[in-house]
Amino acid sequence: MSERTTIALLGYGKMGKEVERLTESQQCEIGAIYDPSLEGKHAELGALQAASFDVFIDFSTPNSAVKNIELAASLGKNIAVGTTGWYDKLPDVERIVRESGIGCIYAQNFSVGIFLFKQLVAHAAKLFNAHDQYDVTLHEVHHRKKLDAPSGTAHTLADTIVGNIDRKSSYQYGIPEEGEPKEETLYVSSQRTGSVPGTHSVVFDSIVDSIELTHTARSRGGLALGALLAAKWIQGKQGLYTIEDMLNG
Known part of the structure; x- marks a missing residue:
């Protein structure tokens, strides 16, 4: 033993x-x-x-x-x-x-699952790097008592995306209150509701379709x-x- x-x-x-x-x-x-x-x-x-x-x-x-x-x-x-x-x-x-x-x-x-999800996001970002008709966004959801936003995982995923998509030079939490969002910025959003353990979604969106990668934690x-x-x-x-x-x- x-x-x-x-x-x-x-x-x-x-x-x-x-x-x-x-x-x-x-x-x-x-x-x-x-x-x-x-x-x-x-x-x-x-x-x-x-x-x-x-x-x-x-x-x-x-x-x-x-x-x-x-x-x-x-x-x-x-x-x-x-x-x-x-x-x-x-x-x-x-x-x-x-x-x-x-x-x-x-x-x-x-979470080992989140570690693997990050690898999937990195690979997807490399693929979409050659297709500038797709924009990319990141959204995370957690329970109401979580103290930080965006989540630490969202920061890691955002770094991964920016590091692999040349047209995204930085990321920002929330969208501008005034003016048009910048094409070179990855926008990260959060939601705090109920008792959600944690959900992270990366969306690659174009005029004709949308592709979404999501990790959903079922528990802690x-x-x-x-x-x-x-x-x-x-x-x-x-x-x-x-x-x-x-x-x-």
């Missing part, structure tokens, strides 16, 4: 609970939970510091993610970060990881399973990694 991995959860919202639910199926167990928004022992930093565990998984908030990476560094523990919305602080995280010697893997989306399970896989993968490593490093390696 393979050795079990003991996880410390940072953040105990819907994603944290989903990770907890799936630990047993992935030969993992929960050794600690830390979420300052809770009451009782799960809100006590001292209880976390005294706990025995192998690696952190972070599904907290954009404002907490970098602090949690600093916490992992102070304890000499590696960390898998599934929280998005903090990437403007990436240079700080690179420094923290380098100076502490820990390993950190982060992803806009830990794909994210949680990917995060557990990442937590096991990052053990024993030093440096900063992405899901591409894990799945392409």
Whole structure:
């Protein structure tokens, strides 16, 4: 039997609970939970510091993610970060990881399906690069409680499209309030409604037809399973990694 991995959860919202639910199926167990928004022992930093565990998984908030990476560094523990919305602080995280010697893997989306979807979008964008009669747009839908928009996954997909279609030089969230949209700009839109786990659609549209690629998450399970896989993968490593490093390696 393979050795079990003991996880410390940072953040105990819907994603944290989903990770907890799936630990047993992935030969993992929960050794600690830390979420300052809770009451009782799960809100006590001292209880976390005294706990025995192998690696952190972070599904907290954009404002907490970098602090949690600093916490992992102070304890000499590696960390898998599934929280998005903090990437403007990436240079700080690179420094923290380098100076502490820990390993950190982060992803806009830990779902293996989304990783494969990104590859499909990249291939499609290369095909449509030669057919300028098609415009392209990107739309994402998530539950009402998601804190960042557009999603981290949408940012990644937008970078992928712009990187493979020469006539798109940049992307923009939302359309201009005045004036005609620019042909060289990829426009990204969002919707927040109900309890949707996550849907991302890329549409290639022309006068005569429309071609749509869509990834629809049926639950948060794909994210949680990917995060557990990442937590096991990052053990024993030093440096900063992405899901591409894990799945392409």
